Amino acid sequence: MDEPLAKAHQAIGAYLCAFSELEHELGEALKIVLRLQNNPAADAIVAAVRDFARKAAIVREAIEGAKNIDGSEPSSEWKSNALKTMEGVLGCNNPDRRDLSHDYLKPQPDGSISLQKPGEPARPWSAADFDRKIQKLKNLTNELRSAGTQLMTYKVQIPVPSNWMARNVTLLNSD
Secondary structure, eight states: OOGGGHHHHHHHHHHHHHHHHHHHHHHHHHHHHTTOTTOTTHHHHHHHHOOHHHHHHHHHHHHHHOBOTTSOOOOHHHHHHHHHHHHHHHHHIIIIIHHHHHSEEEEOTTSOEEEEOTTSOOEEEOHHHHHHHHHHHHHHHHHHHHHHHHHTTSBOOOOOOTTHHHHHHHHHHOO
């Protein structure tokens, strides 16, 4: 590896690993929501959901509808913090992760990179930008882990849209 660019390459890898950890924790939260913690098919089910935003939307919906075992509302502080965490989780997927995954990346010797979409000017991410974004991902991962742990203590029901069955039956029967 070209030594002057090693810091930039390392920063890209560190960011993607931190995002991967966040997505893994999102999958764990999804397992909690669906009560799949000890189900041997849990990983396959999480993989079938696939889309990061879809997983996050399901977990967010579960948080919104979470109730204490007696049917009362959880503390407004917990719900507010958990929903704020989910907003942060969703915000990490777009644009940062998407840009890092799909833009043209040009590592710089100072540890920064230049990201560029076709026909647009380059946008720099400094080493400090990477550090800040990676720390944000790590913080959100910890917050999501905590929210998921709390979800285990609540009754969670995810409403299914009334047209879900009709829409899926139509898809199954279409040629």
